[in-house]
Amino acid sequence: TKREWKEERGLCGGALLWVLVLQMAWALVGGQVRYSVPEEAKAGTVVGRLAQDLGLEAGEPEARRLRLVSQGRRASVEVSGASGALVVSSRLDREELCGKSAPCSLRLEVLVERPLRVFHVELEVTDINDNAPVFPAARKNLSIAESSLPGSRFPLEGASDADVGANAQLTYSLSPSEHVTVDVKFSDEHRKSLFLVLTKPLDREAMPIHHLVLTATDGGRPPLTGTVELLISVVDANDNAPQFDQTVYKVQLQESAAEGTLVARVNATDPDEGLNKEFTYSLVRSVSVGKGDLFSVDPKTGEIRLTGALDFEDVRLHELQIEARDKGTPPLSGHCSVELEVLDVNDNAPEVWVTSLSVPVPEDAAVGTVVALLSVSDRDSGENGRVRCTVWPPAPFGLVSTFSGSYSLVLREALDRERVSEYEVEVRAEDGGAPPLRASRALRVPVSDVNDNAPAFSQAVYTVLVRENNAAGAELARLWARDPDEGGNGRVSYSVAESGGGSSVSGGGWRPASSYVSVDAESGRVWALQPLDCEELQVLQFEVRAVDAGEPALCGNATVQLFVLDENDNAPVLLPPAGGGPGSGALWAWASWGSPAGQVVAKIRAVDADSGYNAWLRYELWEPRGKGPFRVGLYSGEVSTARALEEADGPRQRLVIVVRDHGEPARSATATLSVSLVEGAEAVLAVAGVGSSGAGLRSAEGGASASGTTTNVWLVVAICVVSSLFLLAVVLYGAARWSPRSAVLSGPGPTTLVCASEVGSWSYSQRQSRSLCVTDGGGKSDLMVFSPNFPPPAGSAGKETHPDVPAVLQTVSGWPSLPFSSLVLFSYAH
Numbered sequence: 001t002k003r004e005w006k007e008e009r010g011l012c013g014g015a016l017l018w019v020l021v022l023q024m025a026w027a028l029v030g031g032q033v034r035y036s037v038p039e040e041a042k043a044g045t046v047v048g049r050l051a052q053d054l055g056l057e058a059g060e061p062e063a064r065r066l067r068l069v070s071q072g073r074r075a076s077v078e079v080s081g082a083s084g085a086l087v088v089s090s091r092l093d094r095e096e097l098c099g100k101s102a103p104c105s106l107r108l109e110v111l112v113e114r115p116l117r118v119f120h121v122e123l124e125v126t127d128i129n130d131n132a133p134v135f136p137a138a139r140k141n142l143s144i145a146e147s148s149l150p151g152s153r154f155p156l157e158g159a160s161d162a163d164v165g166a167n168a169q170l171t172y173s174l175s176p177s178e179h180v181t182v183d184v185k186f187s188d189e190h191r192k193s194l195f196l197v198l199t200k201p202l203d204r205e206a207m208p209i210h211h212l213v214l215t216a217t218d219g220g221r222p223p224l225t226g227t228v229e230l231l232i233s234v235v236d237a238n239d240n241a242p243q244f245d246q247t248v249y250k251v252q253l254q255e256s257a258a259e260g261t262l263v264a265r266v267n268a269t270d271p272d273e274g275l276n277k278e279f280t281y282s283l284v285r286s287v288s289v290g291k292g293d294l295f296s297v298d299p300k301t302g303e304i305r306l307t308g309a310l311d312f313e314d315v316r317l318h319e320l321q322i323e324a325r326d327k328g329t330p331p332l333s334g335h336c337s338v339e340l341e342v343l344d345v346n347d348n349a350p351e352v353w354v355t356s357l358s359v360p361v362p363e364d365a366a367v368g369t370v371v372a373l374l375s376v377s378d379r380d381s382g383e384n385g386r387v388r389c390t391v392w393p394p395a396p397f398g399l400v401s402t403f404s405g406s407y408s409l410v411l412r413e414a415l416d417r418e419r420v421s422e423y424e425v426e427v428r429a430e431d432g433g434a435p436p437l438r439a440s441r442a443l444r445v446p447v448s449d450v451n452d453n454a455p456a457f458s459q460a461v462y463t464v465l466v467r468e469n470n471a472a473g474a475e476l477a478r479l480w481a482r483d484p485d486e487g488g489n490g491r492v493s494y495s496v497a498e499s500g501g502g503s504s505v506s507g508g509g510w511r512p513a514s515s516y517v518s519v520d521a522e523s524g525r526v527w528a529l530q531p532l533d534c535e536e537l538q539v540l541q542f543e544v545r546a547v548d549a550g551e552p553a554l555c556g557n558a559t560v561q562l563f564v565l566d567e568n569d570n571a572p573v574l575l576p577p578a579g580g581g582p583g584s585g586a587l588w589a590w591a592s593w594g595s596p597a598g599q600v601v602a603k604i605r606a607v608d609a610d611s612g613y614n615a616w617l618r619y620e621l622w623e624p625r626g627k628g629p630f631r632v633g634l635y636s637g638e639v640s641t642a643r644a645l646e647e648a649d650g651p652r653q654r655l656v657i658v659v660r661d662h663g664e665p666a667r668s669a670t671a672t673l674s675v676s677l678v679e680g681a682e683a684v685l686a687v688a689g690v691g692s693s694g695a696g697l698r699s700a701e702g703g704a705s706a707s708g709t710t711t712n713v714w715l716v717v718a719i720c721v722v723s724s725l726f727l728l729a730v731v732l733y734g735a736a737r738w739s740p741r742s743a744v745l746s747g748p749g750p751t752t753l754v755c756a757s758e759v760g761s762w763s764y765s766q767r768q769s770r771s772l773c774v775t776d777g778g779g780k781s782d783l784m785v786f787s788p789n790f791p792p793p794a795g796s797a798g799k800e801t802h803p804d805v806p807a808v809l810q811t812v813s814g815w816p817s818l819p820f821s822s823l824v825l826f827s828y829a830h
Contacts, residue, residue, distance in 0.1 A: 033110075035086060036124045037077075039094040044087055047077055047123065050110065051084020054119055060084075061112075069109040069118075077123060079110070086121070094125045095162040102127070102164045129220025131162035133170050135228035140214075142196070142230060146204040147237040151197065153183070158194040159216035159226045169219035175212050180232070182214060196230070204234040205271055238276040238328025242268040244336040254343045255310040263295065263304040264338050268324035276328035284321040284335070295320060304338060312344035313379045346384040346433035351377050352441035360448035363417040371397065371445060372409040376429050383432035392426045397445070399427070409443070417447040418484040451489035451550025455481035457558035464526070467565045468534040476517065479524040481546035481556055488549035493521040497543040497557065513542030517562070526560065534566040535609045568614040568663020574671050575605035587673045589639065597643045601630070604637040604671050606659045614663035622670070623656035630675065632657055645677060652676050 035048040051061040060066070061084030068079055076097075078089040098104035108121040136157055144154065161168040172194060174182040179200045186192040202210075210232040217225045244266060251264045270277045280299040294308040295318070304320065318340040325333040356373040378385040389407055391399045396413035409425070425443040430436050457479065464477045483490040496514050516537070518527050526544075540562040547555040577587055589602035608615040619637045621630070629649050631642040639655065655673040660666045 032120045032122065034122045036126055037088065037092065038126045038128055039092045040128060040130055041088045041092055043090060047086040047088060050079060050086040050121065056084060064112040064114050066110065066112050069111050092125055094127050095131065097125060100164055127164050127167055129163055129167040129218065129224060132224035133159035133161045133216035133218050133226035135159045135216065135226055137228065139229045139231060142232045143235045144198065144202060144232055145235040145237055146202045148198055148202065150199055150201060154196040156194040156196050161218050163218065163220065167218055167220040170216045173215045177210065177212055179210065202234045204236045204273065208234050236273045236276050238272055238326065238330065238332060240271045241332035242270040242279045242324035242326055242334040244268045244324065244334055247336055249336065249338040251338065252341045252343055253310065254345050255312040256345045256347045257306055257310060259306050259308065261306045263306060263340060266302040266304070266322050266336055266338065268334055270326050272326065272328065276326055279324045279326040282323050282325065284323045297322060310342050311379065312342045313381060316342050346380055346437065348379040349437035350387045350429035350431050350439045352427055352429050352439055354441060354443065357443065360446040361415065362448050362450055363415040364450045364452065365411055365415060367411055367414065369411040370408050371411060372443060374407045374409060374427060376405050376407065378431045380431065380433065386432040387429050389427060389429050392428060397425055415447050417449050418453060420447065422446045449486045449489050451485055451548065451554060453484050454554035455483040455492045455546035455548055455556040457481045457546065457556060459558065461559045461561060464560060464562045465565055466532065466562060468532050468567050469569060470528050470531055472528060472530050474528045475525050476528055476562065477526040479526065479544055479558060481524065483548050485548065485550065491549045492546045494519045494524045495521060495545050497545045513540060516540055519544055532564045534564045534611065535570065538564055566611045566614050568610055568661060568667060570609035571667035572606045572608045572617050572659040572661055572669040574659065574669055575607060587671060589673060589675045591641065591645060591675050591677055592679060593645050593647055593677055595641050595645050597641050599641045600638050601641065601675060602639040602673055604639065604657050604659065606637065606669060608661050610661065610663065614661055616662045618660055620658045620660065621655060622658045629653065630655055639673060649677060
């Protein structure tokens with residue numbers, strides 16, 4: 001702080017003032033006293049009578065306060081208060097007070113008061129020989145190369161003596177040695193250098209270390225000495241090369257020795273030391289036909305180990321040159337050789353090489369065809385090198401030995417790519433060693449395809465059901481032929497064989513199947529080219545051909561039977577009366593009053609171009625409704641009296657008759673019948689005019705005589721046809737009764753139905769037998785034979801109950817099943 005700074009400044013000022021006062025007093029006095037005292041004087045030793053020398057009387061030193069003034073350094077002397085003598089107060093050490101300075105003088109200030117006076121006292125401390133020479137260290141290590149020449153000088157650090165003068169004059173001496181001596185060289189009056197001089201060459205191998213003592217003696221009385229131990233290490237010179245224990249090492253080792261096996265251990269020594277003694281082992285060269293990399297040498301231990309595999313058949317003797325090189329400058333080296341004899345064992349397995357491979361092998365390759373050439377060898381000798389070869393599996397290939405170590409893989413059996421497309425063949429080799437060693441080589445032998453398989457359909461005959469009125473372009477069926485070949489040989493294209501089928505159409509003529517259907521060349525789908533009409537075409541049989549893309553191309557055929565199922569697309573058509581044109585709807589009939597119930601007065605005739613249920617007609621009396629005098633047979637179309645006719649019924653009855661089929665939806669036609677009621681005689685005449693058919697029909701527009709003639713002609717034709725058909729039915733009935741049931745209208749095997757999408761998904765396969773029976777009726781009989789009774793359209797079942805009408809769709813031995821034409825036959829018994 002500021003205050004402390006002021007105090008320090010005041011103290012410094014006071015001290016300065018005190019020094020100035022002393023200097024002035026000294027200048028006033030102008031006197032000086034000199035004393036001498038040896039160092040190390042004991043405490044209390046009187047240096048001098050200071051008060052007396054200063055001219056003070058007895059009692060004045062104490063009265064005037066005679067004292068020493070301290071100047072910051074301990075003086076080791078003091079003034080005795082009573083006597084005023086200057087005495088030693090503490091140990092005086094000249095070396096401590098003055099060091100090497102000579103002479104050693106201490107300047108003391110003595111102060112007396114009343115009056116104030118200052119006296120200068122000079123005290124000289126004289127030296128005594130109290131310090132022996134001292135070396136920097138008690139032991140000094142020196143290194144001298146053994147290659148140093150005599151006369152070589154090596155500087156040494158001399159001793160030091162704290163004394164001065166003669167007490168510090170040193171002389172040196174060295175313990176006896178025949179190799180070195182000590183020499184002191186003076187550089188000037190006060191400086192000298194100390195050297196160790198080599199007088200004889202050193203030999204580290206004889207004496208690696210020299211122990212000497214260097215002594216320093218001062219000039220004091222008595223003299224003091226100091227010593228230092230000199231440890232001279234002879235630095236080695238690389239004058240000795242490493243030496244091996246043996247010049248040649250001979251060892252034996254089996255060729256089956258594993259990698260890392262110790263072959264030999266070489267040993268070398270070097271009498272040098274340090275880096276000159278350190279050496280490393282190395283492999284200089286190996287006389288083993290380029291197999292020097294089979295061995296390695298540990299650079300420190302000299303162990304030689306295997307780094308590869310020995311082979312007696314390759315090299316039987318290995319000669320290794322080993323070098324031991326030290327690390328001196330320049331480096332020296334020694335050499336030895338290692339001879340390794342390899343002992344033979346059966347350590348080589350047979351080797352199999354494929355020198356030629358001809359793949360793929362065509363599946364029609366002849367037996368004996370060479371597929372591959374192989375070479376077999378074994379590096380061993382004798383039985384260990386004799387090899388036997390086999391092939392697995394033993395078929396369809398075999399091995400043929402051509403000459404020693406060569407084999408041919410030949411074909412022993414015919415190939416079939418469709419059965420096995422690729423063979424994994426293994427050639428196995430085994431030598432004659434004990435135990436035997438084996439080797440194998442796997443071969444992949446693919447078989448290339450040959451077009452040896454024709455496309456084959458899953459069925460020889462396809463039965464397809466399709467409803468008529470299908471849309472053009474609709475898919476009717478899908479055929480598929482399998483060709484087990486591959487690539488182009490197995491790529492199948494489909495087509496309709498033009499010469500393979502067709503159909504005769506209603507109205508005459510023949511149309512090829514290609515005008516009705518087409519087959520997609522790639523997928524085998526059968527398409528309809530136009531809507532089919534059951535009334536025109538009921539069965540279409542054609543062949544579909546499947547052809548592969550091989551060379552030459554192979555083909556397969558399948559027969560397609562296309563059955564067109566009827567749909568109710570035709571309405572019933574009324575047959576015209578005799579002399580009437582088609583479509584005439586107005587009919588005439590005569591009936592006599594009094595006719596009994598059940599008397600047939602007319603017969604309505606109608607046909608339907610459809611088949612089956614769609615062509616099965618029923619007749620209904622539409623007008624008059626209620627309890628009229630007439631009725632109509634439901635399925636015969638006969639108009640008969642429902643009761644006896646009376647005059648109250650009027651002269652004429654108008655009947656409206658509706659003819660309906662059994663299709664879904666049902667179609668109908670309407671006939672109008674006018675029945676005239678006449679007397680019995682008139683009715684007989686009317687009947688006689690038109691013939692003996694039992695009922696007369698006359699057109700409202702035609703004349704009576706012309707109509708009668710035409711009606712007679714038609715009746716005669718109808719009777720003949722009915723009679724012929726009746727006889728035919730009797731013959732068929734007899735044949736059916738007396739022939740075996742299993743052969744009557746029975747096919748040779750099950751029939752397969754393939755339904756198109758328009759028909760629905762249903763099929764059947766069963767053996768059927770049907771008998772056609774003709775029964776006698778009372779007074780009149782009708783025979784109706786319908787087309788095949790295929791299932792009605794979906795949704796039609798259960799709506800109406802109809803009489804059981806036999807339907808036959810069968811296959812007769814060797815002939816396709818064809819439906820019967822729809823026939824409506826009428827016969828009358830009088």
